[in-house]
Amino acid sequence: MTTTPKHALDEVLDEQNTGKTKGVLYVGIDLGTSRTSVAASNGVRETVWSYVGYPKDVVARKLLKKDKLFGKEAVEKRLSLDLYRPFEKGFIKYADTDTEHPPEELDKHMRAAKDLVRHALQLCRPRKDELLYGVIGAPAQASVKNKALIIEAAREVLDAVMICSEPFAVAYGLDRLEDTLVVDIGAGTVDLCRMHGTMPAEEDQITLTTAGDWLDQQLFALLKKKAPNADFTIHRVKEIKEKYAFVTDAAEPVRVELLVNGKPTVFDVTEEIRTACRMIVPPIVKAIHKLVSTFDPDFQHKLRNNVILAGGGSQIIGLGRVLEETMQKMLGSGEVIQVEEPKYAGCNGALKMAHDMPEEYWKRLA
Ligand SMILES: Nc1ncnc2c1ncn2[C@@H]1O[C@H](COP(=O)(O)OP(=O)(O)OP(=O)(O)O)[C@@H](O)[C@H]1O
Ligand SMILES: [Mg+2]
Incomplete structure (x- = not known):
């Protein structure tokens, strides 16, 4: 007899049996440097530019009639606002290596990150009686501290959370879990991840900042x-x-x-x-080369001919072709395909993972 893993939803059903009635809304979240996208199990998909603005003074507040603005609206009204891009390089995602900014700056960005996560989840229109379970994509090589900060940003709005690497989420969403190399070209980072049928490890991933x-x-x-x-x-x-x-x-x-x-x-x-x-081509091909040449020799050929381009940067016209030509020169061969939905590939995959993950993979938030 096979036993299916205890799923998050089962736990909620257990709770229902004890008198509490809460359903779960699963959400896949891609907290991008430039865009935050969400996909939820109720069918909602939304994307917002990753900007948060707060009125600079009382005149600005009177003019704007609100105390927080998000996304495109915040950029358009930026002259009246203190504008934050909370997931930009140097802040939450890179707090470890950040020596440029004083701690107060990090605090302000943290507040903006929390507001943005809350806003993105509100866009999913959860019902009041629903628990929110979210899988959040993080850069491939985010450190333990960076992940802790991302969890912190989500703590007030999610009931349970899981962090996964961004390119892994893309591969998971496309069901390409074997002999595939994902290249996710974002605003802050290019994240590469090779898939070999298991959870990727540290050595399977490379993060570049030439994005x-x-x-x-x-x-x-x-x-x-x-x-x-x-x-x-x-x-x-x-x-x-x-x-x-x-x-x-x-x-x-x-x-x-x-x-x-x-x-x-x-x-x-x-x-x-x-x-x-x-200019973005040589570093990417160099990273592809590294991930291919250190892969099991029997499968290198497959990996090299199974490169998936995702992220907003994958929309550069002709990029796939030029990458293939450069790979042919450097590696002998290379085939590149582009995802159909560069905006949503990450959060779609994260949502799929949220549906599939057994309870022990979730971190419950108080
Ligand atoms: N048509 C296009 N051609 C080239 N670049 C584009 C195009 N459209 C968007 N971009 C760029 O893609 C990047 C945004 O991509 P994406 O939304 O995948 O990034 P992100 O997830 O916010 O960032 P990251 O993953 O680094 O945190 C931005 O740099 C944006 O300028
Ligand atoms: Mg991204």
């Missing part, structure tokens, strides 16, 4: 060089990148308007965009 935010900075510098008299912010550069990013040899010319002395002026930035976007 979307880094790419924005590279493009910013190239645009400054091209148009030294133009005024633009990193927000505008990100916008341009998201609209036009490509790495192919052939391309339509990209012309954008930038302000010079307050006057909109058109610049051809085709070359700058191509050059910046191509």
Whole structure:
């Protein structure tokens, strides 16, 4: 006779038998540097930019008529707000290596992280009588301390939590648990993870910081060089990148308007965009090489030809092809496929895991 593992839901049913009546809403949560996405077992899927803003003063509060703003709205009203991006490099996710920021800064980011997690879970529309069980994706190489901080951010809103690595969540959601290499190109990190039919270990994962935010900075510098008299912010550069990013040899010319002395002026930035976007390729191929070459030799071939691209950065036009060509040069061969839903691949996988995980994998929160 086989015994099925005791599931979180069973426990709640037990509770029901003792008179308490609480159902469980399972939620997969991807706390991204740039976007927080949630998928819940009631069918809700939502995504919000990972920004939280608080009115700077009493005038700002009167104007905005609320004391917290989230996502795109917060970015749009940023002149009236103290704006936080709580999962940005240097804060919650990297608290260990952060020497730049004083502890008060971490506290403020922690508060913003808690508010953002609460907001994202509210978007899932849980009923008052439901328990919330959430699986949260964390960067592949998040430390014990980083994970503890992520749990801390969720403590006030979740009843039980599990942390899993972001690229593992992607693989789990796609049912690609064997001989697959996931490359999740986010804003703060590129997370790589090789799958071999079990839970991935430390040596199966690599985290790079040459991701979307880094790419924005590279493009910013190239645009400054091209148009030294133009005024633009990193927000505008990100916008341009998201609209036009490509790495192919052939391309339509990209012309954008930038302000010079307050006057909109058109610049051809085709070359700058191509050059910046191509910069993310070598570190990724180097990391793929490392994960492939240290894999069981009998399965290296399969791994190399089973690379899955996920994350917002995977939408750079032609990236899959250029990665394949570079892998062919460095590794002899390589095949890359792109996930269909780069926005939701992580939280979909986390939700699936939430459904599948037996009770002992969950951490109950008080
Ligand atoms: N069409 C596009 N072309 C290129 N980059 C894009 C495009 N759309 C979004 N991005 C970039 O993808 C990144 C966001 O991806 P994603 O939402 O997967 O990241 P995240 O999960 O928030 O970050 P992380 O996983 O590092 O915490 C940003 O850098 C964004 O600018
Ligand atoms: Mg991500």
